[in-house]
Amino acid sequence: MKSKYIEPFKIKVVEPISQIGRKERELILEKAGYNLFSVPADKVMIDLLTDSGTSAMSDNQWAGLMMGDESYAGSRNYYHFEETIQDIFGYKYVIPTHQGRVAENILCSIKVKKGHCIPNNIHFDTTRANIEHAGAKAVNCVIDEAYDTGIEHPFKGNMDLNKLEKVINEVGPENIPFCMITITNNSGGGQPVSLENIKQTKALVDKYNLPLLFDACRFAENAYFIKTREKAYEDWSIKEIAKEMFKYGNGCTMSAKKDGLVNIGGFLCLDNEQMADKVKNLLILVEGFPTYGGLAGRDLEAVARGLKEVLDENYLSFRIGQIKYLGDLLDEANVPYVKPTGGHAIYIDVKKFLPEIPQSEFPAQALVCELYLAGGIRSVEIGSLMFGYKDKETGEDVYPNLELLRLAIPRRVYTTAHIEFVAQTIIDVYNNKEKIKGLKLIYEADILRHFTAKLAPIES
């Protein structure tokens, strides 16, 4: 069954995409070491590598770009940015950063010390990297259902309160500078967190006097799921739900490249003045003056306008509908993916898709390569290449539970016809999957190896 959705906009500016043949793609892929991060963007037909920074902005946002006030200090765009964020998020202190990971980095530099522990539903990879870089431990406390790709649960991003309380008691509240919730839960398949769960989490951390911070990248998508899946909130507006969620936190980090509908930008919100002053002093050093934070004035304006647009229910019903539509098309051919469809991407379950390729041969990466060869589609591996590592003590390879391929859908960029083309390509590949070969590593960097790794097919 296909779900119906309609774009609440028309197209105003277009960008041509290259149409190259399989032969040419084979050469490009070989040259790129079977790693799609190294393929030039103009050799990609449909780019589902990420939904981060890849949105189409509206004419209203582009008009905002032309209203950029590029003064070094006190730009009017900053005041609009601040006012908009205070209105939606409800936090008093708004600190712009050039993107989300810097908000995380600054927060960790100030609050996180060696030996600390930060619980989250599931940490995103840059959050984890920042926490570990500061010598602390990043612990995931998501409900068990999140790890079962076949189960349909409306809020698979929810925090498991028992797990969380256990962690707090084990490490001691004095070693937890703050607790986090990621909405929606990206690494767990873009799955939402319910408002009820947010409230319960808040009540629990209050018991131990711990601050609660949101990773708010996809807050509007999360709010839309609350509206459509949590009975008590069906008559609430998206903005009311957003305000209600953030009420239970002490601040948030945000990559505006997702639900800010922009190509660059992020921010950190706090409700504590002392902390905000510390953050601003560090910000100047690594980012920029507190009224621009390393962004052009025009980009602050685009964020302010984007945050207002993303609250539009018609937009969100299109956005979430488009993801679901791709899922429904895959269902028709029984292609295995993480269910239910999340807010920003489809995650194919590659253990089920390619059961004959062991994780030591990077099955998800092999499928990423095949989708590129078959249709010029760029997706990303979230499995043994991204998260696998050698155990320092035993020297054995350790692989993650989930072996996924993510198809992240940029916002407002691709049409229904593009989505159908993607589904058809995947289904064709699924029906001919015995041709797919595993891969072996030829080069890997010490950290974040998936960005620059080089691989080669294993010939049988």
Next chain:
Amino acid sequence: MGKLKKRSWAEPFKIKVVEPIKMTTREYRERVIEEAGYNTFLLKSEDVYIDLLTDSGTSAMSDYQWAGMMIGDEAYAGSKNFYNLEAAVRKFYGFKHLIPTHQGRGAEHILSQIMIKPGDIVPGNMYFTTTRHHQELAGGKFVDIIIDDAHNPDSEFAFKGNVDIEKLKKIIDEVGEKRVAYISLEGTVNMAGGQPFSMQNIKELYELCSKHGIPIMLDATRVIENAYFVKTREKGYEDKSIEEIVKEICSYCDGATMSSKKDHLVNIGGYLAVNDDNVAQKAREMVVIYEGLHTYGGISGRDMEAMARGIEEAAQFDHIRARIGQVEYLGNKLMEAEIPIVKPIGGHAIYLDAKKFLPHIPQEHFPAQALAAAIYIDSGVRSMERGIVSAGRNKETNDHHYPKLELVRLTIPRRVYTQAHMDVTAESIEAVLEERNKIKGLKFVYEPESLRFFQARFELLK
């Protein structure tokens, strides 16, 4: 300057898009500067009439650059704009590896972390606020090796940005070449008044450093302006193009940090460029954590395209002549009115000598800070303190650093203001000079620990 000052510097462009500016009254400005703690950084930009706070990120882009903004390729990996930028940097600067960063200090951060070990010495031709701070954060110690002339606002020496080779030799002898992380060499030295180094000087520096195996890292932020001075002041370079001169300078260096917000005529962006494969590899690993993936480094695709196009425009002789011509025009007007400024006139700004301007205010009462506030009150022109407040405190004694130069910087954004705006500015400063005895010193109300000039607050001394 002789006959030169009569020579026209008419702009090699016409105006295509305008941005209205607000006019305010003196009473209004007196109130808002008090609210801003007598710190021009804390003014709202809409309360400013002519904004000479900085030339960083404040340029007017061309229609060609704006057209480039429309062909931004916002792909997370392998954006075509990255390849255009990489090609432009190779063509004009000649470095092998390019790592984009969201702005210059992002590149300084990464370079300092990779190249400096705790206890290392980093000699440089005068400090710059954020540069020194990143060097210290990495455990290094900055040592000033600029020639003495740079500290004398009246010296008319043509290349006040030069390195004093003897000072450097002494340091190498004292600490040993192994403890010198690299030479931090800045084109048109900002804190010295936008003063250039000569090609002769960098050649000598290169010779010495090669002998000791010490890398030279260029702060290339305004090196195109530096190249203009080489062309117009140094024998043997009058017939070389700006492009050739920039490339020759870079050929003596091992890498560069760049804030594209200056020379490159853009509002955001920067990069680290190096020749060494290992340094590049480390930088790419670090840039992912702090900035963004190595093919976008925390800037949007469209902004990389604007940078690539800006580099081409910035290296045009007609552009750079008009740019520096405008700065000279303002400087000459002020000199005619006998206003004390740093000589010779630099590349991107005019620096008022606040010690001479306000001899009745001792340095510990922040004369340059007080002068910047007074100019704002008179006309709504926003300038910046570059003196004792910017210099900060000595970490060991906790007393202020007392820099020889106590300056107010009037920085000219590129392609933004007209000749009439320059006239208004000069007239305002002349008016302030006439009433200077009424200007009072200041005292701190709030003093941040690091880079205090950005957010400090003051009140008038009684």
